[in-house]
Amino acid sequence: MDTLRYPVGRFTRKPSIDAQERNALIDAIALAPEQMAAAVLNLTPQQLDTPYREGGWTVRQVVHHVVDSHLNAYVRMRLAATELTPTIKPYDENLWAELSDSRTAPIELSLPFLAALHARWVWWLRRLDAADFARRVQHPERGPMSNDDLLQLYGWHGQHHVAHITSLRDRMGW
Numbered sequence: 001m002d003t004l005r006y007p008v009g010r011f012t013r014k015p016s017i018d019a020q021e022r023n024a025l026i027d028a029i030a031l032a033p034e035q036m037a038a039a040v041l042n043l044t045p046q047q048l049d050t051p052y053r054e055g056g057w058t059v060r061q062v063v064h065h066v067v068d069s070h071l072n073a074y075v076r077m078r079l080a081a082t083e084l085t086p087t088i089k090p091y092d093e094n095l096w097a098e099l100s101d102s103r104t105a106p107i108e109l110s111l112p113f114l115a116a117l118h119a120r121w122v123w124w125l126r127r128l129d130a131a132d133f134a135r136r137v138q139h140p141e142r143g144p145m146s147n148d149d150l151l152q153l154y155g156w157h158g159q160h161h162v163a164h165i166t167s168l169r170d171r172m173g174w
């Protein structure tokens with residue numbers, strides 16, 4: 001069950017990363033929209049409404065969730081870059097995934113949104129220096145998080161959810 005829930009493994013934050021690791025994570029964020037689009041290519045509405053695991057979200061919910069999550073990540077990183085350790089607002093991702101748009105909207109609304117968001121995000125990330133990546137937000141549940149921490153989390157996050165879909169496709173023979 002853990003491999004269904006965490007097909008690329010659980011997220012593990014490194015205490016520090018160097019410029020090469022940072023660039024690799026930015027590359028992962030850059031590739032995520034294309035990987036997501038490939039993962040859902042030619043899926044039927046019934047397949048999109050199939051949970052990736054028992055008790056998990058549907059493929060459709062996963063696609064919409066990644067946009068919601070990464071939009072929040074983009075804003076959080078920009079807040080860190082422009083304010084002195086701002087406290088960010090967490091959100092209940094499970095409740096967001098149950099909203100009507102997450103459950104029923106066409107994924108064609110989220111795929112181009114994800115691509116545009118990531119293009120803008122990556123363009124900006126490639127221009128930050130080490131001091132910008134050291135800037136922090138205060139997460140009410142996770143504590144202080146630097147932009148490097150957020151970069152690690154979201155570099156992993158896109159791969160994590162793409163793997164939910166691709167592993168479901170493999171198991172189902174889609």
